Amino acid sequence: MNNFTFYNPVKILFGKGQISAISKEIPAGAHVMVTYGGGSIKQNGVYDQVMEALKGFQVSEFGGIEPNPHYETLMKAVALAKEKKVDFFLAVGGGSVIDGTKFIVAAMAYEGEDPWDIMAKREPVTRAAPFGAVLTLPATGSEMNSGAVINRVSIKEKLSFGSPHTFPKFSVLDPETTFTLPVRQISNGVADAFSHVLEQYLTYPVNAPLQDRFAEAILLTLKEEGPKAVQNPQDYDTMANFMWAATMALNGVIRVGVPTDWATHYIAHELTALHGIDHARTLGIVFPALLRYKSETKKEKLLQYGERIWNVTSGTEDERLEATIQATIAFFESLDIKTRLSDYEVGEDTIHTIISRFEQRGVKDLGERADIQIQDVKEILLLSL
Numbered sequence: 185m186n187n188f189t190f191y192n193p194v195k196i197l198f199g200k201g202q203i204s205a206i207s208k209e210i211p212a213g214a215h216v217m218v219t220y221g222g223g224s225i226k227q228n229g230v231y232d233q234v235m236e237a238l239k240g241f242q243v244s245e246f247g248g249i250e251p252n253p254h255y256e257t258l259m260k261a262v263a264l265a266k267e268k269k270v271d272f273f274l275a276v277g278g279g280s281v282i283d284g285t286k287f288i289v290a291a292m293a294y295e296g297e298d299p300w301d302i303m304a305k306r307e308p309v310t311r312a313a314p315f316g317a318v319l320t321l322p323a324t325g326s327e328m329n330s331g332a333v334i335n336r337v338s339i340k341e342k343l344s345f346g347s348p349h350t351f352p353k354f355s356v357l358d359p360e361t362t363f364t365l366p367v368r369q370i371s372n373g374v375a376d377a378f379s380h381v382l383e384q385y386l387t388y389p390v391n392a393p394l395q396d397r398f399a400e401a402i403l404l405t406l407k408e409e410g411p412k413a414v415q416n417p418q419d420y421d422t423m424a425n426f427m428w429a430a431t432m433a434l435n436g437v438i439r440v441g442v443p444t445d446w447a448t449h450y451i452a453h454e455l456t457a458l459h460g461i462d463h464a465r466t467l468g469i470v471f472p473a474l475l476r477y478k479s480e481t482k483k484e485k486l487l488q489y490g491e492r493i494w495n496v497t498s499g500t501e502d503e504r505l506e507a508t509i510q511a512t513i514a515f516f517e518s519l520d521i522k523t524r525l526s527d528y529e530v531g532e533d534t535i536h537t538i539i540s541r542f543e544q545r546g547v548k549d550l551g552e553r554a555d556i557q558i559q560d561v562k563e564i565l566l567l568s569l
């Protein structure tokens with residue numbers, strides 16, 4: 185096992201009715217800005233529960249944060265929050281609202297010229313305003329991690345950042361808030377969480393059986409509960425299990441002491457930035473191609489994954505590797521997540537655009553062995569056509 189430091193200060197309030205408990209988690213006298221997206225929280229009663237729980241606090245609102253949150257919109261929230269002297273934020277929504285709020289709190293305290301540099305130039309975040317979250321969409325794990333992905337639409341760039349200062353102080357996970365999710369978002373959530381686990385698990389063995397089994401437990405739970413969630417999004421227990429699995433998939437626990445490979449996310453972000461394809465769907469496109477391209481260096485973990493998750497036990501090594509990749513594709517497709525660029529009418533010209541962007545950015549050394557170079561990214565994308 186590799187050396188590691190583990191730090192996760194996020195307090196989780198899980199279960200029915202927990203929104204009412206947030207007032208105890210917010211400093212008395214705070215001016216709270218509630219951030220949210222397109223308004224689904226106003227239709228499903230979550231907004232009303234939040235406002236009820238915030239009685240006694242000074243409250244401002246900022247709605248309209250888009251899926252794949254726009255830097256341009258978030259900067260408007262920063263200006264408003266500064267004007268109103270907001271000192272606590274409450275993100276109510278999915279990964280986009282929570283990520284967007286992480287950027288807002290970092291940008292509030294940023295002393296440089298343009299907070300975009302936090303992503304573009306990797307300027308460190310040294311301070312941030314405090315915030316909490318009420319999660320309405322199990323998928324990203326953003327509710328219990330410190331990372332965020334921000335989309336600058338004017339230049340079609342989608343970049344990430346993370347800082348110990350951008351962990352939520354607390355997150356409410358009430359499965360009932362998910363009952364209004366459209367099937368497409370549930371499929372996306374299952375595929376996103378499944379991919380997060382694979383990126384921390386499908387690398388090479390370092391004799392870390394506990395991390396492997398944690399990862400496999402999450403994969404098996406998503407494999408079982410995911411299709412049930414799609415079928416019956418108002419079943420409390422199903423949504424509770426799905427919700428906790430998605431949070432566990434990216435809260436840092438399964439990553440400790442093991443190599444990770446975030447190449448799929450890094451490449452996939454380009455497809456959202458250029459074509460607006462849902463985040464999870466871009467992972468469904470890139471992942472199978474990356475696994476096939478890197479099947480030799482990922483062989484031991486791929487075979488273990490095939491056996492323990494998909495019962496792939498017979499055939500030659502090559503046959504088992506292929507059967508495992510096919511089982512992964514079949515799982516994505518069973519969720520109605522298409523797995524080829526052509527399914528989205530994206531062609532080779534996009535691959536050339538991505539490659540020239542990576543050349544400009546000087547991208548190199550992706551993957552757990554730092555052996556995925558720009559030419560490899562091109563081959564991976566060609567395999568996904």
Ligand SMILES: NC(=O)c1ccc[n+]([C@@H]2O[C@H](COP(=O)([O-])OP(=O)(O)OC[C@H]3O[C@@H](n4cnc5c(N)ncnc54)[C@H](O)[C@@H]3O)[C@@H](O)[C@H]2O)c1
Nearest residue numbers: 224251252278279280320321323324326331333364365463
């Ligand atoms: N921070 C991280 O660790 C991390 C990890 C993976 C992805 N991301 C990022 O998160 C973003 C995607 O977030 P997401 O997948 O949670 O989706 P999302 O937040 O973009 O939401 C998708 C859609 O679902 C709607 N929605 C949310 N909750 C709802 C509910 N309860 N009922 C009805 N509609 C609801 C939203 O209004 C939106 O239209 C992407 O930008 C992605 O890059 C972040």
